[in-house]
Amino acid sequence: MPKRNDPGRRPTLADVAERAGVSAMTVSRVIAGNYPVAPPTRSKVLRAMRDLDYVVNAHARALAGATTKTVALVLDDATGPFFAFIARGVEQQATSEGRLCLLCTTHGDPERELAVVELLREQRAEAVILVGGAQDSETYTERMSAFARSLDKSGSRLVLCGRPSPGPDVPATVVEYDNEGGAYAMTAYLLANGHRRIAYVGREIGLSTTDERIAGFRRAHADHGVALDESLIRPGTFSRESGAAATEALWAERTDVTAVFAATDMVAAGVLKALRGRGVRVPEDVSVVGFDDIPLASDLTPALTTVHVPHEQLGREAVRLALHRGPDQDDRVVLGTHIVIRESAAPLRP
Template sequence: MAGRAAPRGRKRTTITDVAERAGVSVPTVSRVLSGNYPVATATRAKVLRAVRELDYVANAHARALAGATTKTVAFVVHDITWPFFAHIAQGVEEQARQEGRMCLVCTTQGDPERELEAVEQMREQHADAVILVGGGFEAEENRQRLVHFARLLDEAGSRLVLCGRPSPGDDVPATIVEYDNAGGAFAMTSHLLSLGHRRIAFLGVRPGFTTVVERVEGYRRAHETFRVTPDPTLLREGDFLRSYGYEATRELLAERTDVTAIFAVTDVVAAGVLHALRDSGVRVPEEMSVVGYDDIPMTMELTPALTTVHIPHEELGRTAVRLALHRHESTVPQHVVLGTHIAVRDSVAPPPM
């Protein structure tokens, strides 16, 4: 959206000006003006008052150009410095360049409102596609948010792409590019169980977070397949941080003596696990096996080299762009699941006798 043309010498009023005057976010102003998303009565009143005071009017010409694009693809992530996101971003950038598009990167630091604002701004900029990368929360409010994103972008001639996040519904106009998350966790847990491990700690549980929910599902399913009852006290909640892996491992060692393997929710967490075991004098893999998930490049540089689940990061990024930009072609699917596999290295062995 854009404000109507102002007289010469006067700055044109924008939706950002309205948001600042009302003391709300840009997406909130957009919700009020579009009238297709629930907004609190008091908030709606503040926004409409700011609209009147600033004499803001949505530009009908800009809306008529909703089908026009700016030859850009937007990539929205939690934190671009995280290896998981950085390598997917590389795939997005490579494919965007091949398709003659520029690539814009937006970071949210995990703030849902910032995610909404980024999508709204990219819609206003007529981006060809807006790619949300990484897991989200399963709450109904978040599902509705994604549905709202998808419909707004579709109306503007753009496309919402969920990369590494499940579909919010069959009737939602979005492109879904997933990887076999639960299958990777199942394969890894099965690998440990087949070697004889029976007490396998899982570090990094985040209730309701889609990425972790699927990995825990695979972990549990493998135990069921091997007819082993998982110990619920070995599923430990935590963040995707190296520091968490370190502290959680120290706590685990102080509490338990029967654990023979640790499944870290990500490779970054696994790096912290290995550090804690080394500081505690626990040999890997002779006394404790350690595995991770993601297969980022640093796993080869850890000591010992980490056994982990490989995710096709760059292929995820390239596929997300390709499917979104060619969505009108009948042979191009709009929901794909890419495979994962175990990368076996030096951090796993049978449990000590």
């Protein structure tokens, strides 16, 4: 441990004070700028600071009260296609509010998730933002409630971003986007284009996201007076491979489908690949649409018509809501989604 007289240690307030021939308090005041200091004194202090290349100790400062606060972002995995956008939103907003941004990942491991939350409690993070699809189970709700309460007690705020709310009386902030509405709009678009046998590919069971999207899918059918063939809702995961496999299976079974609603853009990429393999033309023979609007969507051939999710804004709102909380502030926000029309969907040809 460095002692006061260790020659190699970093300079402290006291060192600057000594060099400038003033008290430590005066130096602190020059830095904070919240108290009058006579110009000559100020410049002597600034001089000394520069000479010693002084840097305040953020930890000491935090301990003494005037903290540089921190916002933490917790992801499953940093390489998820849209996490980057949420991260950008979080980082932007955090920076613009003068906060630092911590990044942690859990790899979907509940054990690690717990450890990370605990660590962030120690760090006294102002907000802990959990992002990413979660199984909407009893266990999940309980876990999140526990996290929320425990973080609340340490003065932090839990923010669930794109995840279901654990309940109304839990001290957490929720930022979601309109899955149901997006799916409704997209399905309606396909129906309006004459499609009647639309497959939904990539129903990942137990995922709240999935349930909401399928609800929109159903509602659109109902509103348009089209009977929904339940066997057209195909199970799968949110991966390219799953999309391809489900498409293969579907086409092996029947070929009367005229449009495919992929659960995500990634799934759509798999669907397109499988269809191309079978010689099915998109959108001439079959229309394909996705969900998410990640950059990949516009790089696919044909460019994917999809539902836009405001990922970046999601991140920004998460930070904003967590930091500016008050009686008139909402603890739950649902951001809108909308469809983006590109080239992968077309009117039904007779």
